[in-house]
Amino acid sequence: xxxARPAPSALLQRARTIVRDPFFxxxxxxxxxxxxxxxxxxxxxxxxxxxxxxxxxxxxxMGLTVYAGSAQLAVLPLMTVGAPLWVVWFTALCVNLRFxxxxxxxxxxxxxxSLRHRLAIGYFSGDVIFVNFMGRYPEARPQAEQLPYFWGAxxxxxxxxxxxxxxxxxxxxxxxxxxxxxFAGVLALMGxxxxxxxxxxxxxxxxxACTAAVAAxxxxxxxxxxxxxxxAVAAGLVAERLQKQAQQLPGKAGKEARP
Amino acid sequence: MSGFLGFVACVGLIAxxxxxxxxxxxxxxEVPLPQWLKRGLKYAPLAALAAVIAPEIxxxxxxxxxxxADARLPAAAVALVYFFYKRNxxxxxxxxxxxxxxxxxxLGW
Numbered sequence: 001x002x003x004a005r006p007a008p009s010a011l012l013q014r015a016r017t018i019v020r021d022p023f024f025x026x027x028x029x030x031x032x033x034x035x036x037x038x039x040x041x042x043x044x045x046x047x048x049x050x051x052x053x054x055x056x057x058x059x060x061x062m063g064l065t066v067y068a069g070s071a072q073l074a075v076l077p078l079m080t081v082g083a084p085l086w087v088v089w090f091t092a093l094c095v096n097l098r099f100x101x102x103x104x105x106x107x108x109x110x111x112x113x114s115l116r117h118r119l120a121i122g123y124f125s126g127d128v129i130f131v132n133f134m135g136r137y138p139e140a141r142p143q144a145e146q147l148p149y150f151w152g153a154x155x156x157x158x159x160x161x162x163x164x165x166x167x168x169x170x171x172x173x174x175x176x177x178x179x180x181x182x183f184a185g186v187l188a189l190m191g192x193x194x195x196x197x198x199x200x201x202x203x204x205x206x207x208x209a210c211t212a213a214v215a216a217x218x219x220x221x222x223x224x225x226x227x228x229x230x231x232a233v234a235a236g237l238v239a240e241r242l243q244k245q246a247q248q249l250p251g252k253a254g255k256e257a258r259p
Numbered sequence: 260m261s262g263f264l265g266f267v268a269c270v271g272l273i274a275x276x277x278x279x280x281x282x283x284x285x286x287x288x289e290v291p292l293p294q295w296l297k298r299g300l301k302y303a304p305l306a307a308l309a310a311v312i313a314p315e316i317x318x319x320x321x322x323x324x325x326x327x328a329d330a331r332l333p334a335a336a337v338a339l340v341y342f343f344y345k346r347n348x349x350x351x352x353x354x355x356x357x358x359x360x361x362x363x364x365x366l367g368w
Contacts (some may be wrong), residue, residue: 033348040352058265066272070311079268089271096279098307101300104283104292111284122281127311130304180363183331186315187338187355191348193308194339205302206309213310214317225310232306233299240298 023145027132027152034128035160037188042161044182045069046168047175052076056169063165067123067158069185071095074222094221098229102130108140109133110147124154126161131192200243205236330368334359 018024049059049072066072071092078088103122110121132153137146168175175181197203209232216224283290292300316335317324338355342348362368 034352036349037352040356054265055262058262058269061266062269062272066269066276068272068276071272071275075268075272079265085264085268085271088268089275092272092275093279096275098303099280100282101303101307103279103281104290104297104300106281107283107289111289115285115287118284119277119281122284123277125280127304127308131308134304180330180359183315183334183359183363184352184356186312186331187334187352188348189308189312190316190335190338190355191342191351193305193312194342195346195348196305196308202302202305206305209306209309210313213313214323217314217318217321224314225307228310229303229306232309233302236302236306237295237299 018148018151021145021148024148024152027149027154028156029152030132030136031128031153031156031160034188034192035156037184037186037191038128038157038160039164040181040183041069041185041188042163042165043168043175044177044185045072046165046170047172047177048073048076048168050169050172051177052080054079059169060166063169064162067161068092068096069161070222091221094223095225097226098127099125101229102127105130105134105140109137109142110150112142113147121150121154124158125150126154126157127189128192129153129157131196135195201236201239204239205232208232208235328366328368330359330362330366333362 046059046063049062050056054062054076062072074095075088075092078091099122102125106121106125110118113121129150133146133150136149137143193206197206209228212231213224213228216227218224219227278285316331319329334355337358338351341354342351345351
């Protein structure tokens with residue numbers, strides 16, 4: 001897929017090959033668990049778009065194209081009060097900064113694809129897809145099965161988000177936000193987070209991230225997320241090092257790591 | 260914000276979604292990162308998740324909660340315990356909501 005732009009039929013054929021690959025189904029199946037939470041969150045975002053005063057066409061346009069739940073929820077109040085465009089965009093940029101970090105890891109798997117394909121992968125890659133993908137392919141080495149796996153997961157995630165989000169837009173008057181259905185999304189992400197905790201360093205990093213995110217919550221533009229990431233990366237590296245040192249001490253292997 | 264301005268805002272938001280999520284995949288050549296940073300970045304995804312979730316569980320309206328009568332606490336606790344026994348995300352969500360919704364809608368916690 002390099003060089004000349006492929007004809008639509010070639011693209012279609014390529015898409016068909018990807019969809020028929022058994023790993024497409026694997027990727028799709030592994031998204032099902034969190035799908036319920038993603039769906040609840042999508043529904044709430046759909047309702048929130050209408051409740052914050054977007055017109056029906058604009059809400060549909062935003063829901064179907066922007067495809068970034070946390071950024072949408074962050075900019076909706078700003079759009080309601082008619083904040084300047086740059087404030088809206090800057091807020092979305094800050095909320096999405098975590099994806100910039102994740103994109104450096106996507107690169108190790110998909111750098112060989114065409115720019116158009118890389119951009120498409122970027123657009124469709126959400127947090128949960130990233131976690132599933134890294135869980136299955138922890139080694140940063142491209143393999144043929146990764147592409148169908150990714151698209152299976154990505155398409156499932158897209159549907160699990162878009163169908164309820166669109167429903168939420170149309171049923172906004174019947175689904176009160178006060179029910180707190182969005183909490184299902186929090187529980188889904190909690191399950192994903194817990195599934196990533198496999199050693200002391202990951203535990204330390206996530207506890208530090210939780211604490212930092214709450215402590216720095218007053219920062220504008222959701223910058224508390226970035227503060228939490230920086231703190232957790234530092235804490236994770238320190239914990240890794242302490243763990244290694246503890247293992248090297250004779251007779252102390254497996255015991256609590258202390259400086 | 261409505262009409263044309265809202266449309267323009269959304270077009271910008273689409274660009275932001277693509278540019279942030281594809282950021283390091285865009286240049287043809289790899290952008291060199293120091294080795295320690297590469298190793299440390301593996302903690303970034305779980306930190307991002309933790310940072311999104313934690314305030315949603317223990318804060319409301321930008322403040323740390325002052326009461327234990329909050330439906331999110333027992334729901335999160337039950338979900339946590341269930342996950343470690345069964346390692347099943349779908350069940351974790353379902354059970355958590357089964358605790359959360361009656362307390363939240365019924366008792367107003």
